[in-house]
Amino acid sequence: MIHIDHDLILPLITKAKELPRKRINNNFHKVMSDPFQRMLNCMEPETYCQPHRHIIAMKREVFLILEGRALVLEFDDEGRIVDTIILDRSKCNFGAEIPAGKWHTVIALEKSTVIFECKDGPYDPATDKEFATWAPAERDENCPAYNAGILNKLNIIQE
Numbered sequence: 001m002i003h004i005d006h007d008l009i010l011p012l013i014t015k016a017k018e019l020p021r022k023r024i025n026n027n028f029h030k031v032m033s034d035p036f037q038r039m040l041n042c043m044e045p046e047t048y049c050q051p052h053r054h055i056i057a058m059k060r061e062v063f064l065i066l067e068g069r070a071l072v073l074e075f076d077d078e079g080r081i082v083d084t085i086i087l088d089r090s091k092c093n094f095g096a097e098i099p100a101g102k103w104h105t106v107i108a109l110e111k112s113t114v115i116f117e118c119k120d121g122p123y124d125p126a127t128d129k130e131f132a133t134w135a136p137a138e139r140d141e142n143c144p145a146y147n148a149g150i151l152n153k154l155n156i157i158q159e
Helices: 006-018 143-153
Strands: 023-027 036-043 061-067 069-075 081-088 095-098 103-108 113-120
Touching (some): 061 069, 061 081, 069 095, 081 095, 103 143
Antiparallel strands (some): 061 095, 061 113, 069 081
């Protein structure tokens, strides 16, 4: 049995704060060929996840909040926001499922945010994701401004 508890999460939160990307995941699946991918994503507000979709392999994704708060966004093909949810246990907004083929991203709204994620497998980096060309690539200098622009547009405060 895998225990998803403080002893598992705390070292991951600490490590995410130290990493340049300000996030880390912990896979529960033992091999990338597993048809059911499960992981923890520990993320800080400074991290950036380039909007993407799973269209080649048509995979669904589910996000459940364990700690902190996170904004999950869905976009249309031109990068316009079509749906959002702030994952926040105190507001009883526990999770979201992204249908296969939909553009999406996640923005951490609080320090030490932890999300349980599951998606269809297997994982093949060559076919897993198509990244949005209308958003900055990871490590681009415009990533912080892109996230800030979304939060400003939606009038959401990042703590």
